[in-house]
Amino acid sequence: MNTPRSAFLSGLTAGLPFVIVVIPFAVLFGVVATEAGLDLLQTMAMSFLVIAGASQFVAVQLLVDQAPTLIILATALAVNMRMVMYSASIAPHLGPAPLWQRAVVAYVLVDQSYGVSIKRFEESPPLNVPEKVAYFFGAMAVIWPLWYLGTLVGALVGEAIPPEYALDFAVPITFIALFSPMLKSAAHVAAALVSVVLALALVWMPFSLGLIVAGLAAMFTGALVETHLERRS
């Protein structure tokens, strides 16, 4: 039995739909970064070292706006703070894996790999730890190199993608596709509603703090509603 291998393959299959989003997103970053004045090496270095599209766009935009270095770093890192919650959420599943594997997982813990993996980890039949690690890397196997390749193509071609492709909206649609199948109980729906309402109401908060507050409040809402429903039944 070679189950990590089959887990890798099912992760790969689950990750494939995101190819249609990652390619244009990566190309767009290459284009935007180059137009902002970053040279090829800098553009590629950013995609290699950061691998977090949204924060890369934010950093480049603030560079163009000539914001102070400290503000740029604080804002871009705040955009990535949600990944603390991803890291905490996936730790009970991948925590028992060897440290070097967790170190690599952390490097490629992005919205897509997290969303695809956590969905599977909570379904049956349960996977063991090596299978979970294999599934995670399977989900990321295609997206990962495409992020670099797409950035390179965008930086070299440097032509803006026509706005009628509406690529700005491919990203929110994939995020919706990632969480909507997980709305499986009243507690999950309650958490999602609190998240949406608070994120919209707190959008004025600096450094994307509104999302962090909304996320924490929604986590507690979900957990408390679930506890309450368990007691009643």
Next chain:
Amino acid sequence: MTPLSDAQIWLIIVLLGIGTYLIRFSFLGLIGNRQLSPFTEKLLRFVPVAVMPGLVAPMVVWPAASGGAADPARMIAATVALVVGATTRSVIWSVFAGLAALYTGLALI
């Protein structure tokens, strides 16, 4: 275009890379296989539905492409992706239905 300082760009690239890595490694690296309390585990199970909807909501309500003005095609596409994802429990169908609704909406509206 004002020229950007090379040193500033490199500083930001490297520090943003290190900072982002530490954010991702935080719990994965520190907790390892330590046992968490049942309530903490319950909290963590709600992370995906607690963070992603809030991440998406402003992009749907105030899309950057229309300068922040509400856009019916994008709203409908988001709703279609949500409903299809929640009913079919399939990521793939949700993506395709959402994109199909988006391009149909953009073509018609």
